Amino acid sequence: MQTVLTVQSMRDSDAAAIAGGTSGRELMARAARAVFEAVSWKAPAAIVCGKGNNGGDGYALACLLHGAGIACTLFAPAPPATADAAFYAGQCASLGLRTAAWKDAEDLSGFCTVADCIFGTGFRGEAAGEAARMIRLINASGAFVVSVDINSGLNGDNGLGGETVRSDLTVSIGSPKPGHFLGRAKDVMKSMVNAEIGIPPVGHRLMRIVEEDGAALLPPRPHLSNKGTYGTAALIGGSLCYSGAIRLAALANAAMRSGAGIARVAAPASLASVVASAILESTLYPLPDREGRLVFDREKLAGAVAGTRAAAFGMGAGNDEETRKILEYLILDYGGVLILDADALNALSQAGTGLLNRAAGRVVLTPHPGEFARLTGRTVPEVLTDPVGMAEEFAREHAAVVLLKGTATVVTDGKDTYLADRGGPGMATAGSGDVLSGVLAAMCAWRGEDLTQTTALAAWINGRAGEIAQERAGDISMTAGDTVQALPEAFRQFRGQPFSAR
Numbered sequence: 001m002q003t004v005l006t007v008q009s010m011r012d013s014d015a016a017a018i019a020g021g022t023s024g025r026e027l028m029a030r031a032a033r034a035v036f037e038a039v040s041w042k043a044p045a046a047i048v049c050g051k052g053n054n055g056g057d058g059y060a061l062a063c064l065l066h067g068a069g070i071a072c073t074l075f076a077p078a079p080p081a082t083a084d085a086a087f088y089a090g091q092c093a094s095l096g097l098r099t100a101a102w103k104d105a106e107d108l109s110g111f112c113t114v115a116d117c118i119f120g121t122g123f124r125g126e127a128a129g130e131a132a133r134m135i136r137l138i139n140a141s142g143a144f145v146v147s148v149d150i151n152s153g154l155n156g157d158n159g160l161g162g163e164t165v166r167s168d169l170t171v172s173i174g175s176p177k178p179g180h181f182l183g184r185a186k187d188v189m190k191s192m193v194n195a196e197i198g199i200p201p202v203g204h205r206l207m208r209i210v211e212e213d214g215a216a217l218l219p220p221r222p223h224l225s226n227k228g229t230y231g232t233a234a235l236i237g238g239s240l241c242y243s244g245a246i247r248l249a250a251l252a253n254a255a256m257r258s259g260a261g262i263a264r265v266a267a268p269a270s271l272a273s274v275v276a277s278a279i280l281e282s283t284l285y286p287l288p289d290r291e292g293r294l295v296f297d298r299e300k301l302a303g304a305v306a307g308t309r310a311a312a313f314g315m316g317a318g319n320d321e322e323t324r325k326i327l328e329y330l331i332l333d334y335g336g337v338l339i340l341d342a343d344a345l346n347a348l349s350q351a352g353t354g355l356l357n358r359a360a361g362r363v364v365l366t367p368h369p370g371e372f373a374r375l376t377g378r379t380v381p382e383v384l385t386d387p388v389g390m391a392e393e394f395a396r397e398h399a400a401v402v403l404l405k406g407t408a409t410v411v412t413d414g415k416d417t418y419l420a421d422r423g424g425p426g427m428a429t430a431g432s433g434d435v436l437s438g439v440l441a442a443m444c445a446w447r448g449e450d451l452t453q454t455t456a457l458a459a460w461i462n463g464r465a466g467e468i469a470q471e472r473a474g475d476i477s478m479t480a481g482d483t484v485q486a487l488p489e490a491f492r493q494f495r496g497q498p499f500s501a502r
Contacts, residue, residue, distance in 0.1 A: 260445040314437075
């Protein structure tokens, strides 16, 4: 796992390192050295500095470039505003490095490499005035662009912003921040590396799943095992208008592609013939329906979830009073892991989230920002502005696990928080959430001890499968079914195993 710190935690970590005897000036020198070593510099180089410590990193970097014989020009708006940045600006002046004011910069296209040191992770709002103009000049330069710590214009906690530097490489300093993965981050960063410069993390931290975790988190299965070892998962949903939703969830799970020993698909009885063709490896449990929509039947529902370790409900179920009755029964009576998606989340927002505090088992919610806004009574912009904080608060209040979808998925129980940053724009298609529900139900059936971590792993696997599908079919043409077909390769890659398409 990679540690990810909020902006405030990173500030606290900086302060603790300085209080422990490492000067801010030394940390600035280490940051500059890390950026210098991360880039194949080509002259001439431009370093665009801001007034604060991020600009100080740029001045220290200029000294290193000069020492390596790489010609560079500094662009600055005004004298530095911090003592450490002023020290390195003075070093640059004593070396005779060329410095120009922002207002005199008209074109950066003559530079081969440009270092973006305008704003740091503490930036809020939108870049304006001369700063916005410099960002536009960087983006129009055609040079190799490296952003120091974070792309200027991007919010370090949520990845949002207006005018933002588009980098070829971003070098985060100390620890990555949520804004390196959320919001617009993937659209403005081609690649990112982290530079650890001796700042021990303190305060609240998030955990980012990385591929190197795979072998430990998903070890080989023992030969002495059987289908019962890996549990039974139930998938409950579907309707005449949305029969594909339950079939997609079943494909991800019923073929045991995501590890469940047995999958049980509970769908409207009138759709049994349609659903059956998609679930050769699973069992089909018809539920009472009316005109293709599920109706509440306590006895039949009890049979649908009997003996299961995990159940997912909501995929294509429809949003009506019967859905709300089924939801209430499952929350109050089902003792396994209950995964709520799609129409189940809409029903919950109408029934009241207080139901969650009376749950018989453990509950996982899988909302996208719009669904989460309805659950919390907030707006989508508010959710996007603070996805981590809002998900953690809701999870604590309702003793649930929240999987908040986005460009990076936030998974939290209010105490432990994970980021799963795999996936691509090709997954912005109908059915992707249904596939995730199938993957998640399967993994919870056989790996449910640490529910928050298992939920995060499922999000990572699903996202990686989506990436593989996008590589094969393209971001325009891929479908959710393509993600299903890529699940075996995603699991094998995560566990470090070679994959053969035979």
